[in-house]
Amino acid sequence: xxxxxxxxxxxxxxxxxxxxxxxxxxxxxxxxxxxxxxxxxxxxxxxxxxxxxxxxxxxxxxxxxxxxxxxxxxxxxxxxxxxxxxxxxxxxxxxxxxxxxxxxxxxxxxxxxxxxxxxxxxxxxxxxxxxxxxxxxxxxxxxxxxxxxxxxxxxxxxxxxxxxxxxxxxxxxxxxxxxxxxxxxxxxxxxxxxxxxxxxxxxxxxxxxxxxxxxxxxxxxxxxxxxxxxxxxxxxxxxxxxxxxxxxxxxxxxxxxxxxxxxxxxxxxxxxxxxxxxxxxxxxxxxxxxxxxxxxxxxxxxxxxxxxxxxxxxxxxxxxxxxxxxxxxxxxxxxxxxxxxxxxxxxxxxxxxxxxxxxxxxxxxxxxxxxxxxxxxxxxxxxxxxxxxxxxxxxxxxxxxxxxxxxxxxxxxxxxxxxxxxxxxxxxxxxxxxxxxxxxxxxxxxxxxxxxxxxxxxxxxxxxxxxx
Amino acid sequence: xxxxxxxxxxxxxxxxxxxxxxxxxxxxxxxxxxxxxxxxxxxxxxxxxxxxxxxxxxxxxxxxxxxxxxxxxxxxxxxxxxxxxxxxxxxxxxxxxxxxxxxxxxxxxxxxxxxxxxxxxxxxxxxxxxxxxxxxxxxxxxxxxxxxxxxxxxxxxxxxxxxxxxxxxxxxxxxxxxxxxxxxxxxxxxxxxxxxxxxxxxxxxxxxxxxxxxxxxxxxxxxxxxxxxxxxxxxxxxxxxxxxxxxxxxxxxxxxxxxxxxxxxxxxxxxxxxxxxxxxxxxxxxxxxxxxxxxxxxxxxxxxxxxxxxxxxxxxxxxxxxxxxxxxxxxxxxxxxxxxxxxxxxxxxxxxxxxxxxxxxxxxxxxxxxxxxxxxxxxxxxxxxxxxxxxxxxxxxxxxxxxxxxxxxxxxxxxxxxxxxxxxxxxxxxxxxxxxxxxxxxxxxxxxxxxxxxxxxxxxxxxxxxxx
Numbered sequence: 001x002x003x004x005x006x007x008x009x010x011x012x013x014x015x016x017x018x019x020x021x022x023x024x025x026x027x028x029x030x031x032x033x034x035x036x037x038x039x040x041x042x043x044x045x046x047x048x049x050x051x052x053x054x055x056x057x058x059x060x061x062x063x064x065x066x067x068x069x070x071x072x073x074x075x076x077x078x079x080x081x082x083x084x085x086x087x088x089x090x091x092x093x094x095x096x097x098x099x100x101x102x103x104x105x106x107x108x109x110x111x112x113x114x115x116x117x118x119x120x121x122x123x124x125x126x127x128x129x130x131x132x133x134x135x136x137x138x139x140x141x142x143x144x145x146x147x148x149x150x151x152x153x154x155x156x157x158x159x160x161x162x163x164x165x166x167x168x169x170x171x172x173x174x175x176x177x178x179x180x181x182x183x184x185x186x187x188x189x190x191x192x193x194x195x196x197x198x199x200x201x202x203x204x205x206x207x208x209x210x211x212x213x214x215x216x217x218x219x220x221x222x223x224x225x226x227x228x229x230x231x232x233x234x235x236x237x238x239x240x241x242x243x244x245x246x247x248x249x250x251x252x253x254x255x256x257x258x259x260x261x262x263x264x265x266x267x268x269x270x271x272x273x274x275x276x277x278x279x280x281x282x283x284x285x286x287x288x289x290x291x292x293x294x295x296x297x298x299x300x301x302x303x304x305x306x307x308x309x310x311x312x313x314x315x316x317x318x319x320x321x322x323x324x325x326x327x328x329x330x331x332x333x334x335x336x337x338x339x340x341x342x343x344x345x346x347x348x349x350x351x352x353x354x355x356x357x358x359x360x361x362x363x364x365x366x367x368x369x370x371x372x373x374x375x376x377x378x379x380x381x382x383x384x385x386x387x388x389x390x391x392x393x394x395x396x397x398x399x400x401x402x403x404x405x406x407x408x409x410x411x412x413x414x415x416x417x418x419x420x421x422x423x424x425x426x427x428x429x430x431x432x433x434x435x436x437x438x439x440x441x442x443x444x445x446x447x448x449x450x451x452x453x454x455x456x457x458x459x460x461x462x463x464x465x466x467x468x
Numbered sequence: 469x470x471x472x473x474x475x476x477x478x479x480x481x482x483x484x485x486x487x488x489x490x491x492x493x494x495x496x497x498x499x500x501x502x503x504x505x506x507x508x509x510x511x512x513x514x515x516x517x518x519x520x521x522x523x524x525x526x527x528x529x530x531x532x533x534x535x536x537x538x539x540x541x542x543x544x545x546x547x548x549x550x551x552x553x554x555x556x557x558x559x560x561x562x563x564x565x566x567x568x569x570x571x572x573x574x575x576x577x578x579x580x581x582x583x584x585x586x587x588x589x590x591x592x593x594x595x596x597x598x599x600x601x602x603x604x605x606x607x608x609x610x611x612x613x614x615x616x617x618x619x620x621x622x623x624x625x626x627x628x629x630x631x632x633x634x635x636x637x638x639x640x641x642x643x644x645x646x647x648x649x650x651x652x653x654x655x656x657x658x659x660x661x662x663x664x665x666x667x668x669x670x671x672x673x674x675x676x677x678x679x680x681x682x683x684x685x686x687x688x689x690x691x692x693x694x695x696x697x698x699x700x701x702x703x704x705x706x707x708x709x710x711x712x713x714x715x716x717x718x719x720x721x722x723x724x725x726x727x728x729x730x731x732x733x734x735x736x737x738x739x740x741x742x743x744x745x746x747x748x749x750x751x752x753x754x755x756x757x758x759x760x761x762x763x764x765x766x767x768x769x770x771x772x773x774x775x776x777x778x779x780x781x782x783x784x785x786x787x788x789x790x791x792x793x794x795x796x797x798x799x800x801x802x803x804x805x806x807x808x809x810x811x812x813x814x815x816x817x818x819x820x821x822x823x824x825x826x827x828x829x830x831x832x833x834x835x836x837x838x839x840x841x842x843x844x845x846x847x848x849x850x851x852x853x854x855x856x857x858x859x860x861x862x863x864x865x866x867x868x869x870x871x872x873x874x875x876x877x878x879x880x881x882x883x884x885x886x887x888x889x890x891x892x893x894x895x896x897x898x899x900x901x902x903x904x905x906x907x908x909x910x911x912x913x914x915x916x917x918x919x920x921x922x923x924x925x926x927x928x929x930x931x932x933x934x935x936x
Contacts, residue, residue: 196890199637420659443668
């Protein structure tokens with residue numbers, strides 16, 4: 001485990017708030033140790049820092065009530081969805097109250113004609129897509145985990161479809177949110193575009209619960225494409241695969257997904273999922289469009305790939321085949337874990353301009369080898385975003401230190417390439433140290449000024465994003 | 469003219485700052501009345517409020533120097549590009565210093581592989597597209613006017629291509645900006661996506677110079693499509709045309725432009741541009757893609773339009789024909805003015821969910837008739853954004869009052885439909901009264917808190933966006 005500094009606790013305030021909340025919420029306030037620990041960070045090597053109580057909120061008004069009580073006593077508030085974040089976002093380093101939003105799980109409105117919907121934050125992306133399917137609509141953002149839409153909004157999530165459909169910032173039309181003093185605001189109308197004042201929607205998307213609690217989300221939707229096909233293509237090297245990605249993007253081919261798997265991941269998948277993929281770097285793709293459009297896209301990609309030495313290019317329109325391919329991609333995490341039984345996987349998340357992708361991934365692989373670390377790479381290559389997952393022994397202190405040094409090196413490399421230390425996982429606790437080197441002190445100071453203006457007592461998810 | 473309240477002037481500070489700037493900038497500081505008036509609002513019925521001096525800045529450092537001097541003496545600073553904004557953004561109600569950024573007109577960097585570029589704020593969109601053309605790239609946002617990219621960023625501009633390519637918020641990757649104390653910051657890296665802290669890029673896009681001065685813009689670019697075709701189709705009614713637009717968007721057809729012109733605009737164009745279009749509501753379209761893709765798109769649109777009674781559907785791939793069609797669209801403003809020689813045109817800018825577009829435009833036409841106003845309508849219909857332009861006599865006080873009442877009615881209508889009073893022109897001075905009714909006092913208070921945090925002395929473009 002990586003220890004994260006505790007912050008000063010307001011014991012008196014916490015005690016008072018727990019008493020007040022018990023009166024209003026009864027059994028919907030839980031303070032048992034197990035439930036508190038489940039509601040803090042559990043997914044990576046960052047240590048668990050449990051809140052003092054967990055309230056299961058059922059309405060915006062209840063969230064506002066909780067925030068109002070916490071504000072009166074200067075007690076921290078942390079939002080909780082499915083707990084799948086990777087950078088310690090849901091930890092409570094100063095204690096406080098966790099608001100579990102998963103009982104706020106209603107799809108409130110679907111406007112099929114306008115391709116939008118309004119949901120509560122506890123709706124998961126899979127639940128939304130199940131709800132939408134018979135209307136011929138879908139919500140495209142897919143970070144892998146079946147995360148809550150509130151959590152995805154708070155971390156500016158993206159994933160495999162972002163190359164075509166953008167990230168959460170591009171797919172949230174408006175938010176309802178509870179501010180640090182309990183006020184309920186709506187950030188925008190339901191118009192597709194607007195120039196009405198500051199873009200509070202985009203300010204809250206990715207703010208990781210440090211500025212406000214998101215209580216409703218108005219999302220853009222897409223029509224389910226007439227045709228979908230999936231494809232795979234193997235390449236002689238990471239550089240060749242990356243060049244094929246670059247050519248595809250430059251060509252303007254509207255690929256829906258273009259995922260890069262390095263040789264180690266392909267080997268892991270062959271073992272884990274009983275496949276017989278050529279053990280070289282692989283691209284997995286998906287094309288959305290009309291029947292003719294999809295056929296044309298895959299043909300164009302095939303030609304671009306061939307120029308970079310791509311082989312074994314296979315396209316399938318069969319739903320079963322397509323699911324098998326993407327199941328393998330989704331299994332990559334488990335397949336990687338199986339490379340080193342009993343290990344922990346710690347994901348890095350850098351994103352670089354795609355012209356630097358080949359160089360960055362190659363350097364990453366070489367550095368891991370040099371540092372004797374197992375670090376298979378998967379990437380949302382069309383965006384220049386890739387994850388080297390370090391497979392480390394939970395108990396091996398020396399290996400953990402090497403892994404931390406590697407991640408630090410990789411983040412610094414990405415930043416030196418005019419990229420970012422986090423393409424989609426967020427800053428949380430884990431990456432606070434890199435924010436200044438990436439953006440400069442002046443920029444981080446501006447973020448701090450906004451934080452102080454909207455949350456003067458620092459009760460909204462303290463200890464996240466901004467360096468301490 | 470519509471008078472806008474003057475704000476208290478800091479005479480001593482202004483005098484001191486003019487003296488200091490004269491020393492540094494010599495003849496690049498101008499204080500003659502004509503040049504000062506040219507650098508304030510000149511485009512609509514909002515009265516001209518000239519700054520006290522105009523500085524022609526040539527570098528970010530110079531902008532920072534000017535802001536630092538103004539900050540020390542609490543003197544207002546207003547950015548100026550091409551002066552094509554419509555809501556009084558460049559007025560100086562408290563006097564102060566206008567920074568003309570048009571000498572900062574360099575394209576600093578084009579990364580063709582990454583489909584991005586970095587420009588100074590005085591580059592116009594036409595200049596950028598001319599610069600990019602031989603690399604096979606283009607910047608898609610087209611607000612009509614040949615505006616500066618700095619101004620387009622500041623007002624979150626969009627225009628005819630937004631239905632496919634989004635607005636400025638979707639096409640700015642990163643900004644360099646000078647904050648109210650003279651600090652220079654960069655908001656983001658050049659990565660295609662990021663979850664690194666608050667989205668300061670999107671906070672500054674659309675902030676109308678009230679939070680910072682934009683000194684560099686990193687933009688996303690597009691490859692010039694392999695094929696482009698244009699089309700037109702006439703409809704028996706505004707409702708039918710709007711339903712065809714809705715069907716097109718719902719179908720997911722990736723139209724590059726889909727513009728609505730009402731009967732009055734078509735008549736005006738027939739007169740002005742010597743065309744013989746059927747005098748009924750008209751849609752003008754553009755399709756981008758591969759040869760086959762463009763053909764398929766226009767065929768699909770043709771079928772959708774026919775279901776709504778569309779007639780005279782004509783498609784052309786000829787560049788000359790295409791230019792003629794879009795020239796007519798661009799001439800709409802002049803054609804409308806010719807409907808009432810010597811008049812002023814005052815553009816409204818509402819945007820509604822597209823399911824309400826037919827209803828909104830029909831109500832708008834009926835209300836104009838009832839109020840005896842000439843108000844031709846053009847619309848970026850795919851986004852639900854339309855402009856009723858009121859043709860009014862400059863000197864007729866009573867007609868001006870009716871026009872103001874009409875715009876107020878229209879803004880209120882759009883807001884009641886969960887739309888916005890401004891799809892793309894911004895709030896400026898002209899629409900401040902509507903911000904609270906659109907978004908609520910709580911939301912506007914949050915904007916105010918951000919403004920005070922980043923510009924505590926209210927020197928950055930005072931009197932804009934936020935209600936006084």
